[in-house]
Amino acid sequence: MADVYDDDNIFARILRGEIPCKKVYEDTHTLAFDDINPQAPIHTLVIPKGKYVSMKDFTTRASDTELAALLRAVGKVAELKGVHESGYRILANAGVNAHQEVPHLHIHIFGGRALGSMLTSK
Ligand code: 5GP
Numbered sequence: 001m002a003d004v005y006d007d008d009n010i011f012a013r014i015l016r017g018e019i020p021c022k023k024v025y026e027d028t029h030t031l032a033f034d035d036i037n038p039q040a041p042i043h044t045l046v047i048p049k050g051k052y053v054s055m056k057d058f059t060t061r062a063s064d065t066e067l068a069a070l071l072r073a074v075g076k077v078a079e080l081k082g083v084h085e086s087g088y089r090i091l092a093n094a095g096v097n098a099h100q101e102v103p104h105l106h107i108h109i110f111g112g113r114a115l116g117s118m119l120t121s122k
Pocket residue numbers: 010019021022033034035036037038092093099100101102103
């Protein structure tokens with residue numbers, strides 16, 4: 001995937017407050033909100049506030065502070081959503097083969113039930 005940031009992607013619009021979201025957590029560098037089409041009882045997205053398309057884009061250009069903030073937010077959100085003890089899965093799709101729909105880096109957090117095997121199709 002070409003890491004050219006689209007300012008009109010849906011998460012950019014959420015960050016600008018143009019589209020509402022069900023906010024779970026926010027700090028200087030990170031926003032977390034529930035997925036609009038949940039695939040599990042708990043399905044929350046954690047995104048950097050900066051304009052990053054993919055994990056490679058983020059890890060290449062982001063500051064150490066931004067990098068740490070995103071990871072810390074994942075742990076915080078797992079706790080806030082009550083899945084830290086019961087277990088959860090994190091996932092970040094990148095590019096065409098992973099079916100990344102929104103070209104702003106996001107980490108999915110799934111939980112609230114037994115999640116089954118890691119990948120369902122071959
Ligand atoms: P991807 O396939 O890019 O990894 O996942 C994109 C995710 O964003 C999907 O799970 C989809 O349901 C979610 N999503 C798309 N549009 C919106 C929206 O407007 N609000 C929220 N909260 N989630 C969205």
